[in-house]
Amino acid sequence: MEKYNTLLYYCYSTIADAEQFAADHLNFCKSLGLTGRIIVAEEGLNGTVSGTAEACRQYMDTVHADPRFAGIDFKVDEVDTPSFVKMHVRYKSEIVHSGLRNPEIIDPKSKTGKHLNPKEFMEMKDRDDVVVLDVRSNYEHNLGKFKNAITLDIENFRDFPAMINELAQYKDKKILTYCTGGIKCEKASALLLHEGFPEVYQLHGGIIKYGKEAGGKDFEGKCYVFDGRLSVDVNSVNPVVISKCLNCGTITDKMINCANPECNEHFTQCDACGEAMEGCCSDACKTHPRKRVYDGTGYYVKVPQPVNTDKKGLKLQY
Template sequence: MKKFQTILYYCYSPIAEAEQFAANHLLFCKSLGLTGRIIVADEGLNGTVSGTPEACAAYMEAIHADERFAKTEFKIDDVEEPSFIKMHCRYKSEIVHSGLRDTSIINPNEKTGKHLEPAEFRSMIDQEDVIILDVRSNYEHSLGKFKNAVTLDIENFRDFPEKIAELEQYKDKKVLTYCTGGIKCEKASALLLHHGFNDVYQLHGGIIKYGKEAGGEDFEGKCYVFDNRIAVEVNSVNPTVISTCYNCGTTTAKMINCANPECNEHITQCDNCGEELQGCCSAACVSHPRRRPYDGTGYYVKVPQPVHESVK
């Protein structure tokens, strides 16, 4: 039995005085001995936390006890060690940055795509009038995606609104959106509806839930996750590897962050190139004076950068 758990969740629910809530919530998480990363905004919560099963259970109980978050769903993974080193809980303008100046045009609590449970999603993905749309970033879908999914050339989700024009040809199709845990789809599907797409759906619980409840069937490759695991297996039915090494083109499912902290590029890299380039994406990054020691994982704890007195 594994000694720790990692739980992924989100909840769109208005939070009054959200900035103060974030500060108090950080203290609560630390009191439980949790590590992780939580974003708090006026519109809700988005988090991944890790700790002992007892600590995670206490955390989930506390979240559910708050009527604002009573319907929150948690995706739970058993892990050998905590998936984070530190605990962060920060206030931001949105729990998923949409890139919109006017965020009032999308409110997942008012209008969003129809939720599909994993079994329903699986039954629809091969239909002729269906388009499967990946709303994640390039480095995520390059590592793994659903078979025949439409992907977008975006570096961050905030680029998604600008790409909707490229999807006009699918307006009369059933558009099935998906992401890692479901949170991005809430806004992506709402935005598609706002732009006149008529039949929009989203995979409830995202890839992670699909892997647990539908065996991950027809998901090709691995799923990128935002903790020190970097990537997790999804498909236990018909698994395959679709990603290739950024440097040599060899098939590999390993993803890293470039060891040069000023680059920090997300890339897939085979072990041979990892050793040769010391976890860097290029020779230029290998020679960078601030290059971080490469331990074979390609995961690095974020270290706060010094702030100059003049901009404090």
């Protein structure tokens, strides 16, 4: 059976004509037979792609050959099947949406927290003068997080700046930030430094790299990932499950998206409730007319809206 790879990566590096780059990069990825999701902005790249081991090797070699992206740290997972169905490369204003686009406040290319490799992070995280800070969204840290980490009540990373005042009580501590692959920490640590936190660090390569190089020690639960797998194992040293079924409270680490596309809530649900609720988070979603067919996975391919149409499918006039 042919093996596949899934690559997770990001890079803050100036791309002069980012919109054209996105179009050209999509064609390049398709030429290799890759599937995945890449965001391109003037500030850099943020991507997860999946394909054969050879196609992924060609992709990494080509990207690394570009001086702008020579320093990319690809996180490579072996998978049985590709982690996506289609290939998307989209141009956006930021590669991770923070709402803070003033380079005088946040510029990950010039000033961020000190990067810690997984071993350094593991050695520091339990010290009395340290606070470990999860900068991910609720549904991510509900599924898994570092033991004793501080978590924030945020739905999206763009909510992070508004939480700075709640973190002021930790200004006398060393702040160790972490996220899935490291990209959110670049902006989170930069903002913390701007707001006067004197010692800020970040886990280089994020949870994924920590699992590969440090065995995932003391990471409790699973790590949410933004592809068809939905979650991956991290801890091979002292694993535990911390998440519960939204509907019945049973311990489970199965992450799904609500079958109602207008809800699309990310949540954990046991198999029994998945069957009973047809992959929905509530009775209201279960009876929604647009409810998708639940196949037991809880992962749904996004159906793009037709160009130049409104939500009712009517052609827009210009």
